[in-house]
Amino acid sequence: MNREEVRMVTKQPEVTGRTRRRLEDAFWQLYEQRPIEKITIKQVTDLANYNRATFYLYYQNLYDLRGQIEESLLNERERFVDIHFTGQPPLETLRDETEAFLIRTQADAKYFRVLLGPHGDPAFVSRMNDFAKDTIRLYLTSTATDRSLSPMDLDYLTEFYAAGKLGIVRKWLDDTHPMPLDKLVLLMTDTAAPPAVGFHSNEKSLSEQI
Numbered sequence: 001m002n003r004e005e006v007r008m009v010t011k012q013p014e015v016t017g018r019t020r021r022r023l024e025d026a027f028w029q030l031y032e033q034r035p036i037e038k039i040t041i042k043q044v045t046d047l048a049n050y051n052r053a054t055f056y057l058y059y060q061n062l063y064d065l066r067g068q069i070e071e072s073l074l075n076e077r078e079r080f081v082d083i084h085f086t087g088q089p090p091l092e093t094l095r096d097e098t099e100a101f102l103i104r105t106q107a108d109a110k111y112f113r114v115l116l117g118p119h120g121d122p123a124f125v126s127r128m129n130d131f132a133k134d135t136i137r138l139y140l141t142s143t144a145t146d147r148s149l150s151p152m153d154l155d156y157l158t159e160f161y162a163a164g165k166l167g168i169v170r171k172w173l174d175d176t177h178p179m180p181l182d183k184l185v186l187l188m189t190d191t192a193a194p195p196a197v198g199f200h201s202n203e204k205s206l207s208e209q210i
Contacts, residue, residue: 020058022048027065028110035119036062070124073111074131080104081135099185102169106181109173116170132162 026048030039039062045055059065080101105112115124137158140149149157168188172178179187 016058019050019054023050023055023058024065024069027062028069028114031066032110032114036066036121066121069111070115070121070127073108073115074127076104077101077131081131081138095185095189098189099181102172102181102184105169106173112170112173117174129162129166132166133158136161136165 023044027039027044029047030043041052041055041062044062044065045052059068115121116128137154140154140157140161165188168184172184178184
């Protein structure tokens, strides 16, 4: 790409966006079929009908390309939680917000199936698990009752419920004939939701009672 082309790309955000989407789509078509180690930049640019110089305007390498997609997916979900799950909503509201979250995740299913799959990115899986734990921890600490929960109790319950929630979503996205959305929402909010808990230093914690 010559200087004039670089100048045009810099001045026209729509050109930048279109080019990025084509490169990302081309990369993902290949990534759905094979591990990233077996994909070359030339394969991506040939499929997107660009040259290598264009690729390097936007990405350092294929790992950088994948990382930018991952960052976008995580940032979107973090914004959603910040807006919708900052307190303990009534059950009906929680159902509506869980449904909206799952619909958005389903729209990005092609990314999550690969990233959470056999030749996905372990670092992304770890970050998704951390994201799930943060969300569960927020829920647990905002639903106070007369029960007592020590920091150790909180850590273990958070791990337990976060792994379960993430596992449910992974199975739902992977299944050829997945559970209907309305049933999944009920499962996640009514059946498999963490119990409301509280913190009282004058009572024995759950771990101390065992």
